[in-house]
Amino acid sequence: MPGRAFASFSGGKDCHLSIFLAQKAGFKVEYLLNMTHQNGEVSRSHHLPASVIQKQAEKMNLQLIQRGTSWENYEENYRQVLRELRQKGITHGVFGDIDLEEHREWVERVCYSEGIEPFLPLWKKDHQEIARMIVKEGFKAHIIVVNDRFLTPDFLGKPYTLALIEELNKRGVDPCAESGEFHTLVIDGPLYREPLEFEFGEIKQEEHYHFLEVKLATPV
Secondary structure (H helix, E strand, O other), rough: OOOOEEEEEEHHHHHHHHHHHHHHOHHHHHHEEEEEOOOEEEEOOOOOOOOHHHHHHHHHOEEEEEOOOOOOHHHHHHHHHHHHHOOOOOEEEEOOOOOOOHHHHHHHHHHOOOOOOOOOOOOOOOOOHHHHHHHOOOOOEEEEEEEEEOOOOHHOOEEEHHHHHHHHHHHOOOOOOOOOOEEEEEEOOOOOOOOOOOOOOOOHHHHEEEEEEEEEOOOO
């Protein structure tokens, strides 16, 4: 049965759609959980400034929990947050995983051990269907990270549209990027009371990834 929930949150398209679908299924999503680097300044998953994710949560009127961690202590710190959420009366966790079995196994193992029921509304859905649903439901997103093994840096900043989905398909790239081919930033959509005000900055490289710097817009 649907209950009070938190959502695992990266700032990208899949987690937004999973929240949207969880709400439609009757869940009361109250918290967003975002794990950051140890310094608390940048997210672990999408290399986004913590301030940008904080602003996304504000635009959705949701409470944000950010927790700094190393990869070595990731599970330990994640479990600690789950215990805290359970004490607040949270019964479910919403995740945007689609078909990576090892991700689901980790989610289920960690959540069940802390008394949380995982809900994965995108699980095993067709990737093309998911990609088009993101656009058709009104989510506005941009590519902010590319894996150089799949896409060139000129894709950075491109809006996530039906035309882009077709371009990705022609290149043989999964439009859902389930294996980390690219990452997105959602700036508006049906969950938002108003759009995120942001600016793109420099392009940076780290190993085989290129990142597009994202900053909150400077007030005029």
